Amino acid sequence: MPDTDLPSRLRSALLAADFTYDAVAEVLGPRAHAALGRNETTPGLRRTAGGSPLETLVRLFLLQTPVPLAAAESALPGLVDRLAVEGLVEQSVSEVAARLDVRPYATDDPARPLWVVSDLTPGLDGGPARVGAQHVLGISPASTSLAQLTLRDRVGSALDLGTGCGVQALHLAGHTDRVVATDVNPRALQMTGFNAALNGVADRVDVRDGSFFEPVRGEQFDLIVTNPPFVISPATGERLVYRDSGLPGDRVVEDIVRAAPGHLAPGGWCQVLANWVITQGRPWEERLLPWVAADCDAFVVQREVLDPAAYVELWLKDSGHHGGPDYAARYDTWLSWFDEQRIEAIGFGWINLRRSGAEEPARELLEWPYDVEQPIAPAIGAWADAADALADGVGPESRLVVRADVQQESLSAPGAEDPTTLVLRQQRGLRRARTADTLTAGLVGACDGELSVGQILDALAQLLERDAAETRTTYLPLVRELVAEGFLEPA
Secondary structure (H helix, E strand, O other): OOOOOHHHHHHHHHHHOOOOHHHHHHHHHHHHHHHHHOOOOHHHHHHOOOOOHHHHHHHHHHOOOOEEHHHHHHHOOOOHHHHHHHOOEEEOOOEEEEOEEEEEEOOOOOOOOEEEEEEOOOOHHHOOOOOOOOOOOOOOHHHHHHHHHOOOOOEEEEEEEOOOOOHHHHHHHOOEEEEEEEEOOHHHHHHHHHHHHHOOOOOOEEEEEOOOOHHHOOOOEEEEEEOOOEOOOOOOOOOOOOOEOOOOOOHHHHHHHHHHHHHEEEEEEEEEEEEEEEEOOOOHHHHHHHHOOOOOEEEEEEEEEEOHHHHHHHHHHHOOOOOOOOHHHHHHHHHHHHHHOOEEEEEEEEEEEEOOOOOOOOEEEEEOOOOOOOOOHHHHHHHHHHHHHHHHOOOOOOOEEEOOOEEEEEEOOOOOOOOOEEEEEEOOOOOOEEEEOHHHHHHHHHOEOOOOHHHHHHHHHHHOOOOHHHHHHHHHHHHHHHHHOOOEEEO
16 A cells, blocks of 8 residues: 555544544444344344435445445545555445445544544355455454553653554554564554555654564664464464464463563563463463563463363364364464473463563552453553552551452341451452451541551550551551552551
8 A cells, every 4th residue: 555645645534434433333233233243243234224425335345345436436435546556345236345344443642533444344244254474464452452551651762563454553652652563464563554544644653664673773762552463372483473473382471571671671561362281280471570670560460271172172163174174284283383382271461561660669469350340551550650659668657548449348147247258349440359357448438638656556456456567567468468469548
């Protein structure tokens, strides 16, 4: 896709037709919108037969069905021939069909609608799901998860490592002065450049060809985000670029985690959506921790664990091999390799690194398969704030406040006068919860910034007839835990 005025003209046509996420969701309705999410188009076709420009674009690009030439020219005035030349559509005497997906994309800023061009969605209505090696994946659950994970503070520079169709680069351009987007897939780079121009941010997105950190050798960034090709496989040589690195096991993730700190400016972050190997007889945390550089904080969250069979089935279906003549052989080869490597499970989650330069960097590797608030990025930032507070020192003289979303739950048997269990539960972010005894609950309830922690503990010790010195010794470490987990914050 050469650099022309086509992106800006296409953007104007999409805006004129109101081809935005909210408008598409409204015209499809909940049932057809949900069906499209399952790769079924029939409900959507029933909802978009009116012939309006919006309905025409939905049918053309999202439902991937041919539309009458006259309807296409009405929705894309003066553009159909150009789009055909550039490979976005194909045109016959009477019809126009999409060759690429053009999809509206919602962000937190309603004044900034986005559109993403990618390859067509495979497997619609049960059709063939096989894709080529250079397939450029569009908006996916993984790209959405990374977008929700990414910190959105205003920064000077950011790197989108393995950009694909450029979804993360578009997000980053909204709060970053300069974005570098890299990939080894030439088609992906073409689409990223087109998408940057389509969304009016081409002046901030520098698209570069190359593997991993090679295109940015010697450069540092305030923020690095990546959804690398992390599928854990035997690396037999056959690969889909968007998901397979060509390296065995989780080597690609390890290499990124080890190399990223060298490309982070002081205080910079690297955020990775990843899979990792869980080997027999070794905790996953023990395996990942040595990857982290000595001058980096690390907050790693394992969100899901899959057994090897389920993992292989997932990715063979993704590549369109399920039900094919070589499915069983591929399945057996993959499982055999897992057995040889003593891999008992695959972990999935988030790796967040911050180049803090601290002498004692903060480290937390957390198993957390529970429901969280999305976007989760503010909770990642809050974790770093808590780490900074602990580094500054939390002790008897500290004045703390309970986070506004923390609630106390009292649990007891029916008819009991007093609760048998007290639970402190966060309503936002990770939504952590922990049981508390009477003194802990009283401490948290009294933290309003007026009294110091020591004063509160002394008062509670006197009220509960406990030794004051022993109470401080016992509960000051607990106070630091409550700060680290986000229940209490510096006043």
